Amino acid sequence: xxxxxxxxxxITEGLLREQVIELxxxxxxxxxxxxxVDGGEGSRGVRARxxxxxxxxxxxxxxxxxxxxxxxxxxxxxxENYAVVAxxxxxxxxxxxxxxx
Amino acid sequence: xxxxxxxxxxITEGLLREQVIELxxxxxxxxxxxxxVDGGEGSRGVRARxxxxxxxxxxxxxxxxxxxxxxxxxxxxxxENYAVVAxxxxxxxxxxxxxxx
Amino acid sequence: xxxxxxxxxxITEGLLREQVIELxxxxxxxxxxxxxVDGGEGSRGVRARxxxxxxxxxxxxxxxxxxxxxxxxxxxxxxENYAVVAxxxxxxxxxxxxxxx
Numbered sequence: 001x002x003x004x005x006x007x008x009x010x011i012t013e014g015l016l017r018e019q020v021i022e023l024x025x026x027x028x029x030x031x032x033x034x035x036x037v038d039g040g041e042g043s044r045g046v047r048a049r050x051x052x053x054x055x056x057x058x059x060x061x062x063x064x065x066x067x068x069x070x071x072x073x074x075x076x077x078x079x080e081n082y083a084v085v086a087x088x089x090x091x092x093x094x095x096x097x098x099x100x101x
Numbered sequence: 102x103x104x105x106x107x108x109x110x111x112i113t114e115g116l117l118r119e120q121v122i123e124l125x126x127x128x129x130x131x132x133x134x135x136x137x138v139d140g141g142e143g144s145r146g147v148r149a150r151x152x153x154x155x156x157x158x159x160x161x162x163x164x165x166x167x168x169x170x171x172x173x174x175x176x177x178x179x180x181e182n183y184a185v186v187a188x189x190x191x192x193x194x195x196x197x198x199x200x201x202x
Numbered sequence: 203x204x205x206x207x208x209x210x211x212x213i214t215e216g217l218l219r220e221q222v223i224e225l226x227x228x229x230x231x232x233x234x235x236x237x238x239v240d241g242g243e244g245s246r247g248v249r250a251r252x253x254x255x256x257x258x259x260x261x262x263x264x265x266x267x268x269x270x271x272x273x274x275x276x277x278x279x280x281x282e283n284y285a286v287v288a289x290x291x292x293x294x295x296x297x298x299x300x301x302x303x
Binding site: 103104106108122131132133134135136156162191192193194195196 | 208213228237238239240241242243244257259273274277281287288289290291292
C-alpha cells in the first residue's frame with residue numbers, strides 16, 4: 001500500500017556529519033542515505049573547510065510533520081555559520097509504515 | 102512542451118543490480134541513471150552484504166502508472182529480504198514524449 | 203519560514219559542464235550542487251563520449267519561473283545532440299529568500 005510521505009534532503013559540509021545524523025534520528029528517522037557531493041557553488045561562496053572532506057548529502061523519508069521539524073532545526077542551527085542547503089519533497093512510498101515511528 | 106511524469110528512485114544493495122534494471126525496462130523505462138551510494142543506515146540495520154559492493158541508486162522517469170507498477174513490484178519482490186528503499190516523486194520534464202513508450 | 207520553490211535537476215555529459223553552469227547562473231541560480239553519475243542507459247543508447255569523463259548531475263533550487271526557463275533552454279540547446287535528462291520537482295525550503303535573486 002502506498003503512503004504519502006516527505007523526503008528530507010540535507011546537503012552539508014562534511015564536518016556536520018554526526019550532528020545531522022543525530023538530528024535526523026532524534027526526529028524519528030528510521031534510516032537515511034548518505035552520498036558524497038563532488039562539487040558545487042553556494043551563496044556563501046567557495047567553501048573554506050576543504051580539509052574536512054567532501055560535502056555530504058543526507059536523504060531520509062519521514063512523516064511530513066517530522067520532516068518539517070528537521071528542516072526548521074537545520075535552518076536554525078546551521079544556516080548562519082555553515083554551507084548547508086535543505087529541502088523537502090513530497091514522495092509516495094511502498095510500505096510506508098516502516099518510515100513512521 | 103513540458104509534461105508531468107513520475108521520477109522513480111530505487112536505492113538497493115548492489116547484488117540486485119541486474120534484477121532492478123530488468124524490472125525497470127520491462128515496465129517501459131526508456132532509460133535510467135545509476136549512482137553509487139556512499140553510506141547510510143536503514144530499518145534493517147547495518148548491511149550484511151558489503152562484499153557485494155556499494156549500494157546503488159537507480160532513477161528513471163516514467164509514466165505515472167508504470168512508475169506505480171515498478172514501486173509495487175519492488176515492494177513485493179525485495180522488501181522482505183533485502184535493504185531496499187523506493188519512492189515516487191512528481192516531476193515536470195521537457196520533451197516528455199521520449200520517456201513514455 | 204518555509205517557501206515553495208523548484209528543484210532543477212540536469213543530468214548531462216561531462217563536456218557540457220561549463221555551459222550548464224553558465225546557463226544556471228544566467229537564469230539567477232544562487233548556487234548548485236554537482237555530483238558524478240556512475241552509469242546508466244538512455245534513449246540515445248550507450249554514450250559515445252566516454253573520454254569526456256563521467257556524466258554529471260547538477261541540482262539547483264530556483265524560483266519556479268526561472269526553473270522553467272532553465273528547463274526550456276536545456277531542451278532547446280542540448281536535447282538534439284547530447285545525452286541530457288532534465289526535470290523540475292516542487293520543493294519546500296527553509297530560508298527561501300536566499301535562492302531568489
